[in-house]
Each structure stands twice: as structure tokens, then as C-alpha cells.
Amino acid sequence: MANVADFYAENGYFSGISVLSSEEAKTLQKNFGQLEENAGKEGAQYSLHNVHLKHPWVMEIASHPNILRHVCQILGQNIILLDSRFICKYPETDLAQPNGTKPFVAWHQDVRYWGVDGEVVTAWLAVDDADTENGCMCVIPGTHTMGILEHKAADEKGNLLSSNQSIPSDLFDVTKSTPCPVNAGQMSLHSGLLVHGSDPNRSTRRRCGYVIRYVATDAKPIEDPNRPRSFPATVVVSGVNEHKHFEDHSPAWFSKKPVPA
Ligand SMILES: O=C(O)CCC(=O)C(=O)O
Numbered sequence: 001m002a003n004v005a006d007f008y009a010e011n012g013y014f015s016g017i018s019v020l021s022s023e024e025a026k027t028l029q030k031n032f033g034q035l036e037e038n039a040g041k042e043g044a045q046y047s048l049h050n051v052h053l054k055h056p057w058v059m060e061i062a063s064h065p066n067i068l069r070h071v072c073q074i075l076g077q078n079i080i081l082l083d084s085r086f087i088c089k090y091p092e093t094d095l096a097q098p099n100g101t102k103p104f105v106a107w108h109q110d111v112r113y114w115g116v117d118g119e120v121v122t123a124w125l126a127v128d129d130a131d132t133e134n135g136c137m138c139v140i141p142g143t144h145t146m147g148i149l150e151h152k153a154a155d156e157k158g159n160l161l162s163s164n165q166s167i168p169s170d171l172f173d174v175t176k177s178t179p180c181p182v183n184a185g186q187m188s189l190h191s192g193l194l195v196h197g198s199d200p201n202r203s204t205r206r207r208c209g210y211v212i213r214y215v216a217t218d219a220k221p222i223e224d225p226n227r228p229r230s231f232p233a234t235v236v237v238s239g240v241n242e243h244k245h246f247e248d249h250s251p252a253w254f255s256k257k258p259v260p261a
Contacts, residue, residue, distance in 0.1 A: 002014075004017070004070050004073050004074070004189070005073040005074050008074055008189060008191070010142070011141040011142055011144075012139070012141060012142060012143060012144030012145070012190060012191040012193065012194035013139045013141065013180070013188060013189060013190040013191065013194055013196075014070075014188065014189045015139075015180035015181075015182065015188035015189075016180075016181075016182060016186055016188070017070055017186060017187050017188070017189070018066075018185065018186050019064060019066040019067055019125060019185060019186060019187050020064070020066070020125075020184075020185035020186075021185070022185065024185065025184045025185030027057075028061060028127055028184075028185070028210075029127060029128070029184065031055075031057050031058075032086065032127050032208060032210075035048060035051070035055070035086070036088075041088070041090055041094060041095040042095065044086065044088050044208075045087075045088050045089070045090065045095065045103065045160070046085070046087060046088075046160050048085065048086040049083075049084075049085045050083060050084055050085070050232070050233035051084070051086075052081065052084050052233065052235070053233050053235075053249065053251055056251075056253055056254070058084070058210075059235070059251070059254050061125065061210060061212075062081050062084050062210075062212050062235075062237065063081065063235075063237040063238075063254075063256065063257065065257055065258070065259050065260055067123050067125070067187065067212070068237060068238050068259040069259050069260050070123075070189060071121050071123065071189070071214050071238075072238060072259055074119070074121050074189070075119060075121055075214060075215070075216040076216050076239075077238060077239040077259070078216060078217040078218075078236075078238065078239030078240055078241065078242065079214050079215070079216060079217070079236070079237050079238040079239060080214065080215050080216070080217055080219070080234050080235065080236055080237065080241065080246050080248075081212065081213070081214055081233075081234065081235045081236075081237045082116070082120065082213040082214060082215050082231060082233075082234055082246070083212075083213045083231070083233055083234075084210065084211065084212045084213065084233070085210075085211050086127070086208060086209070086210050086211070087105075087160065087208070087209050087211055088206060088207065088208040088209075089103050089104075089134065089135045089160075089198070089200065089201040089206075089207045089208075090103075090201065090206055091134075091201055091203060091204045091205065091206065093204065094206065097158065099157065101157040101158035102158050102200035102201070103158050103159075103160050103200060103201070104135065104156070104158055104159060104160070104197070104198060104199055104200045105137075105159065105160050105161060105196075105197045105198040106154040106156070106159045106161060106164075106165065106166035106167075106197050107140075107166060107167045107169065107172070107174075107195050107196070107197040108151060108161060108165050108166060108167055108195070108196070108197060109143075109148060109149060109151075109167070109192065109193050109194065109195055109196075110122060110190075110192040110193075110213070111148065111192035111193055112148055112149075112151050112165060113163055113165065113227075114192060114229075115221055115222045115224060115227065115229035116192070116215060116219055116220070116221060116222065117219060117220045117221075117222050118215050118216060118218065118219025118220060119191065119192065119215065119216065119219070120191070120192030120213055120214070120215055120219070121189055121190070121191065121192070121213070121214045121215075122189065122190050122191075122192065122211060122212065122213050122214075123187045123188075123189055123211070123212045123214070124137055124180070124182070124187055124188045124189075124190070124209050124210075124211055125185075125186075125187040125209060125210045125211075125212065126182040126183060126184050126185065126186050126187065126208075126209055127184060127208035127209060127210055128184055128205065128206050128207055128208045128209075129181075129182075129183050129184050129205070130180075130181060130182050130207050130209060131179075131181040132179050132181065132199075133201075133202055133203040133205075134201045134202070134203040134205050134206075134207035135198045135199045135200055135201040135202070135207050136179055136180055136181045136182065136198065136207070137179075137180045137188060137190075137196055137197075137198045137209075138177045138178060138179050138180065138196060138197060138198060138199070139177075139178050139180060139188075139190060139194055139195070139196040140172050140173065140174070140176050140177060140178070140194070140195040140196070141176060141178055141194075142176075143172055143193070143194055143195040144191040144193040144194040145193075146172070146193070146195075147193075148193070149167050149171050149172065149195070150167065150168070150171060151165040151166060151167055152165075152166060152167075152168055153165070153166065154166035158200070167195060172195050192213075214237070215246075217236070217239070217240070217241050217242060217243050217245070217246075218243050218245070219245065219246075220243075220245040221245065221246065231246055231247070232249065233249055234246040234247060234248065234249055235248060235249055235250045235254065236248045236250065236256070237256060238256065238259045
């Protein structure tokens with residue numbers, strides 16, 4: 001495998017990293033199935049947010065040594081889990097959408113609304129196989145070097161992002177769009193500055209990913225009186241929180257595992 005840190009530094013992402021054994025991937029699907037049953041498909045689509053604080057099996061995934069050892073190559077050994085969310089795109093037959101809209105994720109940069117000073121690395125872990133047919137993530141390689149681009153409200157209905165943000169396509173080269181297909185149990189990593197998004201699910205299969213954001217412990221929340229941000233779900237998952245810019249909200253039942261080099 002190419003060196004993750006070097007490829008990431010140049011392109012702003014790295015895809016197709018195998019993380020879970022097939023047994024672990026099956027257990028993840030089974031556990032997620034239970035969450036989905038409790039939340040309903042509408043709730044499971046975008047509202048299962050920071051449930052790593054609630055369910056030990058989710059925290060186990062978010063602090064999995066096979067994820068963290070790759071994230072540590074980019075951010076160093078002292079790592080905070082900032083936030084996590086399951087994102088599902090269901091086939092139309094499984095979840096009818098208002099006015100027949102088709103959920104998609106508009107082109108955006110994560111850090112536009114994050115309020116974090118420092119690199120944010122996102123792991124997109126496939127719960128289900130994700131490919132171009134069911135709307136896997138697509139990235140525009142190299143855009144992490146462009147700074148924060150202007151975001152506007154998306155014109156098209158169905159954008160899953162909370163603020164309906166979207167980067168107008170004349171601000172970057174959309175022809176460079178690169179799909180990141182991943183099988184269940186594999187992940188991609190991307191920079192918070194990378195332009196990325198995903199198309200609607202045009203298949204008959206669910207597309208579910210677990211999106212986990214990490215920062216190094218020297219990252220800081222940006223103080224913005226116009227947009228106060230809180231980070232209620234931060235957990236130190238590797239090393240020590242020597243800067244204490246973020247609180248450690250580790251549940252009592254969580255204990256960090258050593259991260260292999
Ligand atoms: O799940 C998707 O399709 C998009 C995910 C995304 O935008 C992100 O991980 O930041």
C-alpha cells in the first residue's frame with residue numbers, strides 16, 4: 001500500500017484501507033441494524049450523531065486500533081475523537097422521501113462550519129459496500145490546498161448537510177471528481193479542507209457509512225461570538241491530552257487501547 005501520510009499530504013485523502021475483519025464487519029452491520037430498527041430509517045439516515053457516547057460497540061469502532069494507526073500517521077500519536085455520525089442513503093423503495101427528492105451530499109469542505117483551528121481528519125468507514133451506484137463518496141483531489149472556499153445554499157433539494165451548504169462548481173474543477181468505492185469494513189480518510197460530496201443512491205441497496213472525525217490534541221476550537229460552537233462528544237482516543245483545548249468526555253466504561261505503530 002502507498003504511504004498513507006504522503007499520499008494524503010499531496011491529495012487530501014486516501015481510500016480503500018481495510019480496517020475490519022469480515023467477522024467484525026458483519027458484527028458492525030448487525031449492531032447497526034439494531035440501531036436502525038430503534039431509530040427508524042428516517043432517524044438512521046442522518047440523525048445518529050455522537051452515539052459513540054451511548055453505545056460501547058460504537059466507541060469500540062471509533063477507537064479501533066486499525067483506524068487510529070492510520071490517523072496517527074497523519075496527526076501524530078495524541079488524538080481526540082471530535083464527532084461521529086452514521087450517514088445512510090436508502091433506496092427509494094426502502095424510504096420514500098418528501099416530494100420524491102433523492103438525498104445526496106453537496107460538494108463541501110467539512111471545516112467550513114466546524115470552528116476548529118487545526119487539521120481535521122475524517123474516517124469514512126463503510127458499514128455497507130459503497131460504490132458509484134449506491135452513492136459512495138467522491139472527492140476532488142488536491143483541493144485541500146485551496147483554503148476555505150465560498151459555500152452557498154444548494155439549489156437542488158435533498159442535500160443531507162445540516163446547513164444545506166454547497167460549493168458552487170465554478171470554484172473548483174468538477175471534472176476531477178474521483179469516486180472512493182469501499183467495501184464493508186474498509187475506510188477512506190479525508191482532510192477537512194478537501195472538497196467532497198456524494199450522489200444519490202440509484203441502487204436497490206442501502207449505503208451506510210460511519211463518519212468519524214479526529215483532531216490532534218494541539219487543535220483548538222475557534223472562538224466566534226457569532227457562531228458559538230460546543231464539542232460535547234470529544235474523547236481522547238490515543239496518547240495524552242496535553243493541551244486540554246478540548247474536554248475529555250470519555251464515558252466511565254471506555255478505556256483506550258494501545259495503538260500499534
Ligand atoms: O456520506 C457521505 O456521502 C458524505 C460524507 C461526508 O460529507 C463527510 O464524511 O464529511
